[in-house]
Amino acid sequence: MAALDTAVQTRRRGGGALTVLTWFIGLLFFFPVFWMVLTAFKRETDAATDPPKLFFEPTLEQFGNLFDAGAGTYFLNSLFATTVSTLLVLLLAVPAAYALAIRPVKRTKDVLFFFISTKMLPVVAVIVPIYVIAGQIGALDNVWMLIVLYTAMNLPIAVWMMRSFLQEVPTEVLEAAQMDGATLRQNITQVMLPMVAPGLAATALICVIFAWNEFFFAVNLTASQAATVPLFLVGFMTSEGLYWAQLSAAATLASLPVVLAGWAAQKQLVRGLSMGAIK
Protein backbone atom coordinates (compact mmCIF):
# COMPACT_ATOMS: atom_id res chain seq x y z
CA MET A 1 0.00 0.00 0.00
CA ALA A 2 2.82 2.34 0.97
CA ALA A 3 4.61 1.52 -2.28
CA LEU A 4 1.49 2.35 -4.26
CA ASP A 5 1.13 5.68 -2.45
CA THR A 6 4.68 6.73 -3.32
CA ALA A 7 4.07 5.69 -6.91
CA VAL A 8 0.99 7.88 -7.06
CA GLN A 9 2.87 10.75 -5.41
CA THR A 10 5.79 10.51 -7.83
CA ARG A 11 3.39 10.48 -10.71
CA ARG A 12 1.58 13.49 -9.34
CA ARG A 13 4.82 15.41 -8.96
CA GLY A 14 5.86 14.26 -12.47
CA GLY A 15 2.42 15.29 -13.63
CA GLY A 16 2.96 18.78 -12.22
CA ALA A 17 6.17 19.15 -14.18
CA LEU A 18 4.45 17.87 -17.30
CA THR A 19 1.64 20.39 -16.82
CA VAL A 20 4.19 23.20 -16.57
CA LEU A 21 5.92 21.90 -19.71
CA THR A 22 2.60 21.72 -21.59
CA TRP A 23 1.73 25.28 -20.62
CA PHE A 24 5.22 26.43 -21.60
CA ILE A 25 5.05 24.88 -25.08
CA GLY A 26 1.50 26.14 -25.61
CA LEU A 27 2.53 29.68 -24.69
CA LEU A 28 5.65 29.42 -26.85
CA PHE A 29 3.55 28.58 -29.90
CA PHE A 30 1.08 31.31 -29.06
CA PHE A 31 3.79 33.91 -28.41
CA PRO A 32 4.13 35.27 -32.00
CA VAL A 33 0.35 35.78 -32.09
CA PHE A 34 0.42 37.49 -28.70
CA TRP A 35 3.26 39.73 -29.87
CA MET A 36 1.41 40.56 -33.08
CA VAL A 37 -1.66 41.71 -31.14
CA LEU A 38 0.52 43.59 -28.62
CA THR A 39 2.44 45.41 -31.35
CA ALA A 40 -0.86 46.39 -32.99
CA PHE A 41 -1.54 48.64 -29.97
CA LYS A 42 1.88 50.33 -30.04
CA ARG A 43 3.06 53.57 -31.57
CA GLU A 44 5.66 53.03 -34.30
CA THR A 45 8.35 54.35 -31.94
CA ASP A 46 7.54 51.56 -29.47
CA ALA A 47 7.28 48.81 -32.11
CA ALA A 48 10.84 48.24 -33.32
CA THR A 49 13.09 48.69 -30.31
CA ASP A 50 16.08 47.02 -28.71
CA PRO A 51 15.28 45.57 -26.21
CA PRO A 52 11.68 44.80 -27.30
CA LYS A 53 9.11 46.69 -25.24
CA LEU A 54 6.56 44.72 -23.26
CA PHE A 55 5.12 47.75 -21.48
CA PHE A 56 4.07 50.91 -23.29
CA GLU A 57 1.21 53.33 -23.55
CA PRO A 58 -1.41 51.54 -25.72
CA THR A 59 -3.06 53.34 -28.61
CA LEU A 60 -5.78 52.58 -31.15
CA GLU A 61 -4.08 54.86 -33.67
CA GLN A 62 -2.92 51.99 -35.92
CA PHE A 63 -6.39 50.53 -36.39
CA GLY A 64 -7.70 53.97 -37.31
CA ASN A 65 -4.89 54.44 -39.82
CA LEU A 66 -5.70 51.18 -41.56
CA PHE A 67 -8.93 52.50 -42.93
CA ASP A 68 -7.25 55.68 -44.10
CA ALA A 69 -4.79 53.40 -45.91
CA GLY A 70 -7.72 51.93 -47.84
CA ALA A 71 -8.09 48.62 -46.00
CA GLY A 72 -11.84 48.72 -46.55
CA THR A 73 -11.73 47.73 -50.24
CA TYR A 74 -9.46 44.76 -49.53
CA PHE A 75 -11.65 43.53 -46.69
CA LEU A 76 -14.80 43.87 -48.79
CA ASN A 77 -13.20 41.93 -51.65
CA SER A 78 -12.11 39.17 -49.28
CA LEU A 79 -15.52 39.06 -47.65
CA PHE A 80 -17.28 38.86 -51.02
CA ALA A 81 -14.94 36.24 -52.52
CA THR A 82 -15.06 34.11 -49.37
CA THR A 83 -18.83 34.24 -48.89
CA VAL A 84 -19.84 33.68 -52.50
CA SER A 85 -17.30 30.91 -53.13
CA THR A 86 -18.33 29.12 -49.92
CA LEU A 87 -22.01 29.29 -50.89
CA LEU A 88 -21.21 27.99 -54.38
CA VAL A 89 -19.15 25.16 -52.92
CA LEU A 90 -22.00 24.08 -50.65
CA LEU A 91 -24.51 24.36 -53.50
CA LEU A 92 -22.42 22.01 -55.65
CA ALA A 93 -21.08 19.74 -52.91
CA VAL A 94 -24.27 18.83 -51.05
CA PRO A 95 -26.07 17.22 -54.03
CA ALA A 96 -22.83 15.53 -55.10
CA ALA A 97 -22.28 14.15 -51.62
CA TYR A 98 -25.88 12.99 -51.61
CA ALA A 99 -25.26 11.02 -54.80
CA LEU A 100 -22.13 9.52 -53.25
CA ALA A 101 -23.44 8.72 -49.80
CA ILE A 102 -27.18 8.17 -49.55
CA ARG A 103 -27.84 6.41 -52.83
CA PRO A 104 -24.33 5.66 -54.06
CA VAL A 105 -23.89 5.80 -57.82
CA LYS A 106 -21.77 3.23 -59.60
CA ARG A 107 -18.01 3.72 -59.24
CA THR A 108 -18.41 5.97 -56.22
CA LYS A 109 -14.84 5.15 -55.20
CA ASP A 110 -13.44 6.30 -58.55
CA VAL A 111 -15.33 9.56 -58.32
CA LEU A 112 -14.14 10.19 -54.76
CA PHE A 113 -10.59 9.40 -55.75
CA PHE A 114 -10.83 11.76 -58.68
CA PHE A 115 -12.01 14.59 -56.43
CA ILE A 116 -9.19 14.14 -53.96
CA SER A 117 -6.56 13.67 -56.65
CA THR A 118 -7.29 17.19 -57.91
CA LYS A 119 -6.12 18.47 -54.50
CA MET A 120 -2.75 16.82 -55.17
CA LEU A 121 -2.40 18.68 -58.45
CA PRO A 122 0.09 21.44 -57.59
CA VAL A 123 -1.47 24.85 -58.14
CA VAL A 124 1.61 26.03 -59.99
CA ALA A 125 0.84 23.52 -62.73
CA VAL A 126 -2.33 25.35 -63.69
CA ILE A 127 -1.54 28.96 -62.84
CA VAL A 128 0.04 29.78 -66.21
CA PRO A 129 -2.97 28.93 -68.43
CA ILE A 130 -5.35 30.41 -65.85
CA TYR A 131 -3.43 33.66 -66.00
CA VAL A 132 -3.27 33.71 -69.80
CA ILE A 133 -6.92 32.72 -70.27
CA ALA A 134 -8.05 35.23 -67.65
CA GLY A 135 -6.12 37.90 -69.52
CA GLN A 136 -7.74 36.95 -72.82
CA ILE A 137 -11.29 36.99 -71.49
CA GLY A 138 -10.68 40.15 -69.48
CA ALA A 139 -11.07 38.44 -66.11
CA LEU A 140 -7.80 39.64 -64.62
CA ASP A 141 -8.21 41.73 -61.49
CA ASN A 142 -11.82 40.53 -61.28
CA VAL A 143 -13.14 39.16 -58.00
CA TRP A 144 -15.33 36.64 -59.87
CA MET A 145 -12.20 34.97 -61.19
CA LEU A 146 -11.10 34.38 -57.60
CA ILE A 147 -14.57 33.09 -56.73
CA VAL A 148 -14.44 30.46 -59.48
CA LEU A 149 -10.94 29.37 -58.43
CA TYR A 150 -11.75 29.24 -54.71
CA THR A 151 -14.84 27.19 -55.50
CA ALA A 152 -12.73 24.72 -57.49
CA MET A 153 -10.11 24.69 -54.73
CA ASN A 154 -12.55 23.85 -51.92
CA LEU A 155 -15.08 21.69 -53.74
CA PRO A 156 -13.19 18.37 -53.43
CA ILE A 157 -12.72 18.87 -49.67
CA ALA A 158 -16.36 19.79 -49.25
CA VAL A 159 -17.57 16.74 -51.21
CA TRP A 160 -15.50 14.44 -49.00
CA MET A 161 -16.63 16.12 -45.80
CA MET A 162 -20.31 16.28 -46.69
CA ARG A 163 -20.25 12.64 -47.79
CA SER A 164 -18.83 11.62 -44.44
CA PHE A 165 -21.55 13.56 -42.62
CA LEU A 166 -24.34 12.27 -44.87
CA GLN A 167 -23.26 8.69 -44.35
CA GLU A 168 -24.23 9.08 -40.72
CA VAL A 169 -27.85 9.85 -41.58
CA PRO A 170 -29.80 6.66 -40.88
CA THR A 171 -31.30 5.44 -44.17
CA GLU A 172 -34.46 4.28 -42.40
CA VAL A 173 -35.40 7.89 -41.72
CA LEU A 174 -35.06 8.80 -45.39
CA GLU A 175 -36.94 5.72 -46.51
CA ALA A 176 -39.74 6.45 -44.08
CA ALA A 177 -40.02 9.99 -45.42
CA GLN A 178 -40.10 8.64 -48.95
CA MET A 179 -42.87 6.19 -48.00
CA ASP A 180 -44.84 9.14 -46.71
CA GLY A 181 -44.62 10.57 -50.19
CA ALA A 182 -41.80 13.08 -49.80
CA THR A 183 -40.13 14.06 -53.04
CA LEU A 184 -36.37 14.06 -53.45
CA ARG A 185 -36.24 17.79 -52.91
CA GLN A 186 -38.40 17.59 -49.78
CA ASN A 187 -36.33 14.70 -48.57
CA ILE A 188 -33.16 16.72 -48.90
CA THR A 189 -34.36 20.06 -47.58
CA GLN A 190 -36.76 18.97 -44.84
CA VAL A 191 -35.38 15.69 -43.55
CA MET A 192 -31.71 15.49 -44.30
CA LEU A 193 -30.40 19.03 -44.08
CA PRO A 194 -31.56 19.64 -40.51
CA MET A 195 -29.81 16.44 -39.48
CA VAL A 196 -26.51 17.38 -41.07
CA ALA A 197 -26.61 21.07 -40.15
CA PRO A 198 -23.53 20.76 -37.90
CA GLY A 199 -21.68 19.04 -40.72
CA LEU A 200 -22.72 21.77 -43.10
CA ALA A 201 -21.36 24.36 -40.67
CA ALA A 202 -18.06 22.48 -40.34
CA THR A 203 -17.71 22.27 -44.12
CA ALA A 204 -18.48 25.95 -44.51
CA LEU A 205 -15.89 26.79 -41.83
CA ILE A 206 -13.13 24.93 -43.67
CA CYS A 207 -14.04 26.59 -46.99
CA VAL A 208 -14.07 29.99 -45.32
CA ILE A 209 -10.64 29.43 -43.75
CA PHE A 210 -8.99 28.39 -47.01
CA ALA A 211 -10.66 31.07 -49.12
CA TRP A 212 -10.03 33.90 -46.64
CA ASN A 213 -6.35 32.99 -46.26
CA GLU A 214 -5.63 32.30 -49.95
CA PHE A 215 -2.71 34.26 -51.37
CA PHE A 216 -1.20 32.60 -54.46
CA PHE A 217 -4.12 33.13 -56.86
CA ALA A 218 -4.82 36.55 -55.41
CA VAL A 219 -1.28 37.84 -55.88
CA ASN A 220 -1.05 36.58 -59.45
CA LEU A 221 -4.50 37.37 -60.76
CA THR A 222 -5.53 40.61 -59.08
CA ALA A 223 -4.19 44.13 -58.88
CA SER A 224 -5.95 47.20 -57.53
CA GLN A 225 -9.64 46.38 -58.13
CA ALA A 226 -10.07 42.85 -56.79
CA ALA A 227 -7.13 42.59 -54.38
CA THR A 228 -7.87 40.72 -51.15
CA VAL A 229 -6.65 41.13 -47.56
CA PRO A 230 -3.39 39.12 -47.88
CA LEU A 231 -2.34 41.57 -50.60
CA PHE A 232 -3.06 44.49 -48.31
CA LEU A 233 -0.67 42.95 -45.77
CA VAL A 234 2.03 42.29 -48.35
CA GLY A 235 1.82 45.95 -49.29
CA PHE A 236 3.66 46.73 -46.05
CA MET A 237 6.69 44.74 -47.18
CA THR A 238 8.10 47.49 -49.36
CA SER A 239 8.46 49.76 -46.37
CA GLU A 240 10.68 47.24 -44.56
CA GLY A 241 11.00 47.59 -40.79
CA LEU A 242 9.51 51.04 -40.53
CA TYR A 243 5.84 50.31 -39.96
CA TRP A 244 5.72 47.29 -37.68
CA ALA A 245 2.88 48.58 -35.55
CA GLN A 246 0.76 49.39 -38.58
CA LEU A 247 1.57 45.99 -40.10
CA SER A 248 0.73 44.19 -36.85
CA ALA A 249 -2.62 45.95 -36.62
CA ALA A 250 -3.43 44.91 -40.19
CA ALA A 251 -2.27 41.33 -39.55
CA THR A 252 -4.35 41.16 -36.37
CA LEU A 253 -7.48 42.41 -38.07
CA ALA A 254 -6.91 40.09 -41.06
CA SER A 255 -6.50 37.01 -38.85
CA LEU A 256 -9.27 37.79 -36.39
CA PRO A 257 -12.31 36.33 -38.22
CA VAL A 258 -10.75 32.92 -38.87
CA VAL A 259 -9.09 32.70 -35.45
CA LEU A 260 -12.38 33.41 -33.66
CA ALA A 261 -14.32 30.98 -35.86
CA GLY A 262 -11.69 28.29 -35.37
CA TRP A 263 -11.64 28.76 -31.60
CA ALA A 264 -15.41 28.50 -31.43
CA ALA A 265 -15.58 25.37 -33.56
CA GLN A 266 -12.55 23.34 -32.49
CA LYS A 267 -14.29 20.02 -32.72
CA GLN A 268 -15.63 20.59 -36.22
CA LEU A 269 -12.19 21.88 -37.17
CA VAL A 270 -10.54 18.49 -36.54
CA ARG A 271 -13.16 16.72 -38.59
CA GLY A 272 -12.92 19.27 -41.35
CA LEU A 273 -9.14 19.27 -41.56
CA SER A 274 -9.13 15.49 -41.86
CA MET A 275 -11.80 15.80 -44.58
CA GLY A 276 -14.27 13.86 -42.51
CA ALA A 277 -11.90 10.96 -41.80
CA ILE A 278 -11.70 11.74 -38.07
CA LYS A 279 -15.01 11.76 -36.32
Place this chain on the structure above:
Amino acid sequence: MSADTATAGPPPAPAVPKKPPAAMSARRQGWRRRAPLMPALIFTIIATQIPFLVTVWYSLNSWNLVNPGSEHFVGLSNYVDVFTDRVFRQAALNTVVITGGCVLIAMALGIGMALLLDRKFLGQSVVRTLMITPFLVMPVAGALIWQTSMLDPAFGIVNYVIGLVGIDPVNWTSSYPLVSVIGALVWQWTPFMTLLVLAGLQSQGRDVLEAAQVDGAGPTRMFRAITLPHLRRYIELGVLLGAIYVVNTFDQIYILTQGGPGTASTNLPFYIYQRAFLGFDIGQAAAMGVVVVIGTIVVATFALRMLFRTFSEET
Protein backbone atom coordinates in the same frame (compact mmCIF):
# COMPACT_ATOMS: atom_id res chain seq x y z
CA MET B 1 -4.34 13.05 -61.27
CA SER B 2 -4.85 14.14 -64.86
CA ALA B 3 -4.39 10.59 -66.02
CA ASP B 4 -7.36 9.60 -63.90
CA THR B 5 -9.75 11.85 -65.75
CA ALA B 6 -10.42 9.17 -68.29
CA THR B 7 -11.27 6.57 -65.67
CA ALA B 8 -12.96 8.85 -63.18
CA GLY B 9 -15.34 10.60 -65.51
CA PRO B 10 -19.00 9.67 -65.66
CA PRO B 11 -19.25 5.99 -66.41
CA PRO B 12 -20.25 5.47 -70.04
CA ALA B 13 -23.72 4.06 -70.42
CA PRO B 14 -23.57 0.44 -71.47
CA ALA B 15 -24.08 0.11 -75.20
CA VAL B 16 -27.24 -1.92 -75.48
CA PRO B 17 -28.31 -2.36 -79.08
CA LYS B 18 -31.96 -3.05 -78.37
CA LYS B 19 -33.37 -1.59 -75.21
CA PRO B 20 -35.98 -3.60 -73.45
CA PRO B 21 -38.22 -1.42 -71.27
CA ALA B 22 -36.63 -2.73 -68.05
CA ALA B 23 -33.12 -1.74 -69.14
CA MET B 24 -34.42 1.65 -70.24
CA SER B 25 -35.83 2.46 -66.85
CA ALA B 26 -32.67 1.13 -65.17
CA ARG B 27 -30.65 3.51 -67.28
CA ARG B 28 -32.94 6.38 -66.50
CA GLN B 29 -32.74 5.39 -62.86
CA GLY B 30 -28.94 5.46 -63.10
CA TRP B 31 -28.96 8.94 -64.58
CA ARG B 32 -31.37 10.18 -61.96
CA ARG B 33 -29.01 8.96 -59.31
CA ARG B 34 -26.06 10.52 -61.05
CA ALA B 35 -27.71 13.85 -61.78
CA PRO B 36 -26.97 15.52 -58.42
CA LEU B 37 -23.31 14.57 -58.80
CA MET B 38 -22.89 16.00 -62.29
CA PRO B 39 -22.63 19.76 -61.61
CA ALA B 40 -19.80 19.28 -59.10
CA LEU B 41 -18.03 16.72 -61.25
CA ILE B 42 -18.25 18.73 -64.46
CA PHE B 43 -17.19 21.91 -62.71
CA THR B 44 -14.16 20.21 -61.19
CA ILE B 45 -13.13 18.65 -64.49
CA ILE B 46 -13.42 22.00 -66.29
CA ALA B 47 -11.65 23.98 -63.57
CA THR B 48 -8.75 21.58 -62.98
CA GLN B 49 -8.23 19.23 -65.90
CA ILE B 50 -8.63 21.66 -68.78
CA PRO B 51 -6.07 24.16 -67.43
CA PHE B 52 -3.68 21.29 -66.94
CA LEU B 53 -4.12 20.12 -70.54
CA VAL B 54 -3.52 23.71 -71.66
CA THR B 55 -0.36 23.72 -69.52
CA VAL B 56 0.83 20.64 -71.42
CA TRP B 57 0.16 22.43 -74.72
CA TYR B 58 1.95 25.61 -73.61
CA SER B 59 4.92 23.54 -72.47
CA LEU B 60 5.46 22.47 -76.10
CA ASN B 61 5.64 26.07 -77.25
CA SER B 62 8.16 28.84 -76.96
CA TRP B 63 6.26 31.88 -75.81
CA ASN B 64 7.33 35.00 -74.00
CA LEU B 65 4.54 37.33 -72.96
CA VAL B 66 6.80 40.34 -73.45
CA ASN B 67 7.03 39.56 -77.18
CA PRO B 68 3.46 39.30 -78.47
CA GLY B 69 3.23 36.87 -81.36
CA SER B 70 6.41 35.08 -80.35
CA GLU B 71 4.46 31.88 -79.77
CA HIS B 72 5.64 28.92 -81.84
CA PHE B 73 5.77 25.16 -81.48
CA VAL B 74 9.11 23.86 -80.24
CA GLY B 75 8.34 20.28 -79.22
CA LEU B 76 10.20 19.06 -76.18
CA SER B 77 12.93 21.68 -76.12
CA ASN B 78 11.44 23.38 -73.04
CA TYR B 79 11.80 20.09 -71.19
CA VAL B 80 15.43 19.79 -72.24
CA ASP B 81 16.00 23.27 -70.84
CA VAL B 82 14.21 22.41 -67.61
CA PHE B 83 16.31 19.33 -66.97
CA THR B 84 19.57 21.11 -67.72
CA ASP B 85 18.58 24.07 -65.54
CA ARG B 86 20.70 24.09 -62.40
CA VAL B 87 18.25 26.35 -60.56
CA PHE B 88 15.38 24.00 -61.31
CA ARG B 89 17.29 21.12 -59.76
CA GLN B 90 18.09 23.20 -56.71
CA ALA B 91 14.45 24.28 -56.42
CA ALA B 92 13.39 20.63 -56.60
CA LEU B 93 15.86 19.74 -53.85
CA ASN B 94 14.73 22.68 -51.71
CA THR B 95 11.12 21.59 -52.15
CA VAL B 96 11.99 18.13 -50.85
CA VAL B 97 13.99 19.55 -47.92
CA ILE B 98 11.27 22.05 -46.96
CA THR B 99 8.40 19.58 -47.29
CA GLY B 100 10.18 16.67 -45.62
CA GLY B 101 11.69 18.82 -42.88
CA CYS B 102 8.48 20.64 -42.07
CA VAL B 103 6.22 17.59 -42.10
CA LEU B 104 8.55 15.37 -40.06
CA ILE B 105 9.43 17.98 -37.43
CA ALA B 106 5.83 19.18 -37.14
CA MET B 107 4.62 15.59 -36.78
CA ALA B 108 7.22 14.74 -34.11
CA LEU B 109 6.35 17.89 -32.16
CA GLY B 110 2.67 17.30 -32.77
CA ILE B 111 2.82 13.77 -31.31
CA GLY B 112 4.69 15.09 -28.27
CA MET B 113 2.29 17.95 -27.72
CA ALA B 114 -0.75 15.73 -28.25
CA LEU B 115 0.51 13.29 -25.59
CA LEU B 116 1.01 16.22 -23.21
CA LEU B 117 -2.46 17.57 -23.93
CA ASP B 118 -4.12 14.18 -23.54
CA ARG B 119 -3.98 14.39 -19.74
CA LYS B 120 -6.29 16.00 -17.27
CA PHE B 121 -4.73 19.20 -15.95
CA LEU B 122 -5.59 22.75 -15.07
CA GLY B 123 -6.35 24.79 -18.18
CA GLN B 124 -6.25 21.89 -20.62
CA SER B 125 -8.72 23.45 -23.04
CA VAL B 126 -7.04 26.87 -22.75
CA VAL B 127 -3.65 25.44 -23.73
CA ARG B 128 -5.23 23.52 -26.60
CA THR B 129 -6.88 26.70 -27.82
CA LEU B 130 -3.59 28.64 -27.60
CA MET B 131 -1.80 25.80 -29.35
CA ILE B 132 -4.06 25.67 -32.42
CA THR B 133 -3.97 29.43 -33.00
CA PRO B 134 -0.88 29.53 -35.28
CA PHE B 135 -2.74 27.34 -37.74
CA LEU B 136 -5.69 29.72 -37.82
CA VAL B 137 -3.66 32.91 -38.29
CA MET B 138 -3.59 33.97 -41.94
CA PRO B 139 -0.35 32.45 -43.33
CA VAL B 140 0.66 35.77 -44.91
CA ALA B 141 0.14 37.53 -41.56
CA GLY B 142 2.10 34.85 -39.69
CA ALA B 143 4.98 35.00 -42.16
CA LEU B 144 5.12 38.81 -41.92
CA ILE B 145 5.27 38.65 -38.12
CA TRP B 146 8.11 36.14 -38.35
CA GLN B 147 9.93 38.29 -40.88
CA THR B 148 9.64 41.44 -38.77
CA SER B 149 9.04 41.13 -35.02
CA MET B 150 10.51 37.65 -34.62
CA LEU B 151 13.50 37.26 -36.96
CA ASP B 152 14.63 40.84 -37.67
CA PRO B 153 18.41 41.00 -37.14
CA ALA B 154 18.34 44.26 -35.13
CA PHE B 155 15.00 44.32 -33.30
CA GLY B 156 13.73 40.72 -33.54
CA ILE B 157 12.66 38.83 -30.43
CA VAL B 158 14.60 35.70 -31.39
CA ASN B 159 17.91 37.56 -31.45
CA TYR B 160 16.99 39.33 -28.21
CA VAL B 161 16.38 35.98 -26.49
CA ILE B 162 19.56 34.33 -27.74
CA GLY B 163 21.37 37.55 -26.79
CA LEU B 164 20.31 36.97 -23.17
CA VAL B 165 22.43 33.82 -23.12
CA GLY B 166 25.31 35.57 -24.87
CA ILE B 167 24.86 34.47 -28.50
CA ASP B 168 25.64 37.09 -31.15
CA PRO B 169 22.73 38.31 -33.29
CA VAL B 170 22.02 36.24 -36.38
CA ASN B 171 20.69 37.51 -39.68
CA TRP B 172 18.25 34.63 -39.89
CA THR B 173 16.59 35.02 -43.27
CA SER B 174 19.83 35.65 -45.16
CA SER B 175 22.25 33.40 -43.25
CA TYR B 176 19.83 30.52 -42.66
CA PRO B 177 17.04 31.00 -45.23
CA LEU B 178 15.88 27.38 -45.30
CA VAL B 179 15.93 27.13 -41.51
CA SER B 180 13.86 30.32 -41.28
CA VAL B 181 11.30 29.10 -43.81
CA ILE B 182 11.04 25.64 -42.22
CA GLY B 183 10.79 27.26 -38.77
CA ALA B 184 7.85 29.45 -39.79
CA LEU B 185 6.20 26.45 -41.48
CA VAL B 186 6.71 24.16 -38.49
CA TRP B 187 5.15 26.85 -36.30
CA GLN B 188 2.10 26.86 -38.56
CA TRP B 189 1.77 23.10 -39.09
CA THR B 190 2.55 21.66 -35.64
CA PRO B 191 -0.93 22.68 -34.38
CA PHE B 192 -2.49 20.81 -37.31
CA MET B 193 -0.56 17.62 -36.48
CA THR B 194 -1.31 18.07 -32.76
CA LEU B 195 -5.04 18.29 -33.43
CA LEU B 196 -5.06 15.17 -35.60
CA VAL B 197 -2.95 13.06 -33.21
CA LEU B 198 -4.91 14.32 -30.21
CA ALA B 199 -8.14 13.20 -31.88
CA GLY B 200 -6.49 9.80 -32.34
CA LEU B 201 -5.42 9.59 -28.70
CA GLN B 202 -8.86 10.54 -27.47
CA SER B 203 -10.54 7.86 -29.57
CA GLN B 204 -8.39 5.23 -27.85
CA GLY B 205 -10.22 2.67 -25.71
CA ARG B 206 -9.43 3.25 -22.03
CA ASP B 207 -10.18 -0.37 -21.13
CA VAL B 208 -7.35 -1.73 -23.29
CA LEU B 209 -4.86 0.61 -21.63
CA GLU B 210 -6.11 -0.29 -18.17
CA ALA B 211 -5.93 -3.99 -18.93
CA ALA B 212 -2.34 -3.59 -20.11
CA GLN B 213 -1.50 -1.66 -16.96
CA VAL B 214 -2.97 -4.43 -14.81
CA ASP B 215 -0.84 -6.92 -16.74
CA GLY B 216 2.19 -4.90 -15.65
CA ALA B 217 3.09 -3.06 -18.87
CA GLY B 218 5.16 0.08 -18.28
CA PRO B 219 4.26 3.41 -19.90
CA THR B 220 6.94 3.08 -22.62
CA ARG B 221 5.85 -0.42 -23.53
CA MET B 222 2.20 0.60 -23.51
CA PHE B 223 2.95 3.51 -25.82
CA ARG B 224 4.86 1.34 -28.29
CA ALA B 225 2.58 -1.69 -28.20
CA ILE B 226 -0.85 -0.10 -28.00
CA THR B 227 -0.90 3.66 -28.56
CA LEU B 228 1.46 3.93 -31.53
CA PRO B 229 -0.27 1.25 -33.63
CA HIS B 230 -3.61 2.88 -32.86
CA LEU B 231 -2.24 6.28 -33.90
CA ARG B 232 -0.88 4.92 -37.18
CA ARG B 233 -3.92 5.92 -39.22
CA TYR B 234 -3.91 9.42 -37.76
CA ILE B 235 -0.18 9.92 -38.30
CA GLU B 236 -0.40 8.74 -41.90
CA LEU B 237 -3.29 11.06 -42.54
CA GLY B 238 -1.45 14.01 -40.99
CA VAL B 239 1.73 13.35 -42.97
CA LEU B 240 -0.19 12.91 -46.22
CA LEU B 241 -2.37 16.00 -45.86
CA GLY B 242 0.50 18.06 -44.48
CA ALA B 243 2.72 17.09 -47.41
CA ILE B 244 0.01 17.93 -49.97
CA TYR B 245 -0.23 21.46 -48.60
CA VAL B 246 3.43 22.09 -47.73
CA VAL B 247 4.68 21.02 -51.18
CA ASN B 248 2.77 24.03 -52.50
CA THR B 249 4.34 26.44 -50.01
CA PHE B 250 4.49 29.90 -51.50
CA ASP B 251 3.45 32.53 -48.95
CA GLN B 252 6.30 32.00 -46.48
CA ILE B 253 8.99 32.00 -49.16
CA TYR B 254 7.54 35.04 -50.91
CA ILE B 255 7.57 36.96 -47.63
CA LEU B 256 10.54 35.66 -45.66
CA THR B 257 13.27 35.21 -48.26
CA GLN B 258 11.94 35.88 -51.79
CA GLY B 259 13.66 32.59 -52.60
CA GLY B 260 17.04 34.02 -51.73
CA PRO B 261 19.74 34.80 -51.05
CA GLY B 262 20.31 33.95 -54.70
CA THR B 263 18.28 30.81 -55.08
CA ALA B 264 19.16 29.27 -51.72
CA SER B 265 15.54 28.96 -50.58
CA THR B 266 13.70 28.88 -53.92
CA ASN B 267 11.22 26.02 -54.09
CA LEU B 268 9.39 24.85 -57.19
CA PRO B 269 6.20 26.89 -56.76
CA PHE B 270 8.25 30.03 -56.20
CA TYR B 271 10.57 29.32 -59.13
CA ILE B 272 7.68 28.71 -61.52
CA TYR B 273 6.08 31.91 -60.26
CA GLN B 274 9.29 33.78 -61.00
CA ARG B 275 9.62 32.34 -64.48
CA ALA B 276 5.99 33.00 -65.37
CA PHE B 277 5.26 36.31 -63.69
CA LEU B 278 8.65 38.00 -63.49
CA GLY B 279 10.29 36.40 -66.54
CA PHE B 280 7.06 36.07 -68.56
CA ASP B 281 8.43 32.82 -69.99
CA ILE B 282 5.18 30.92 -70.43
CA GLY B 283 6.59 27.87 -72.23
CA GLN B 284 9.31 27.21 -69.65
CA ALA B 285 7.05 27.80 -66.68
CA ALA B 286 4.45 25.44 -68.16
CA ALA B 287 7.05 22.74 -68.79
CA MET B 288 8.16 23.03 -65.14
CA GLY B 289 4.56 22.73 -64.03
CA VAL B 290 4.18 19.51 -66.00
CA VAL B 291 7.41 18.11 -64.55
CA VAL B 292 6.23 19.00 -61.04
CA VAL B 293 2.94 17.17 -61.60
CA ILE B 294 4.72 14.06 -62.88
CA GLY B 295 7.15 14.28 -59.96
CA THR B 296 4.27 14.62 -57.51
CA ILE B 297 2.56 11.53 -58.92
CA VAL B 298 5.79 9.49 -58.67
CA VAL B 299 6.69 10.72 -55.19
CA ALA B 300 3.15 10.36 -53.88
CA THR B 301 2.92 6.78 -55.13
CA PHE B 302 6.30 5.73 -53.75
CA ALA B 303 6.15 7.69 -50.51
CA LEU B 304 2.72 6.36 -49.70
CA ARG B 305 3.80 2.79 -50.36
CA MET B 306 6.96 3.15 -48.29
CA LEU B 307 5.06 4.74 -45.47
CA PHE B 308 2.50 1.98 -45.39
CA ARG B 309 5.21 -0.71 -45.53
CA THR B 310 7.24 0.83 -42.70
CA PHE B 311 4.20 1.00 -40.53
CA SER B 312 3.03 -2.53 -41.25
CA GLU B 313 6.49 -3.90 -40.41
CA GLU B 314 6.53 -2.14 -37.07
CA THR B 315 3.19 -3.41 -35.91
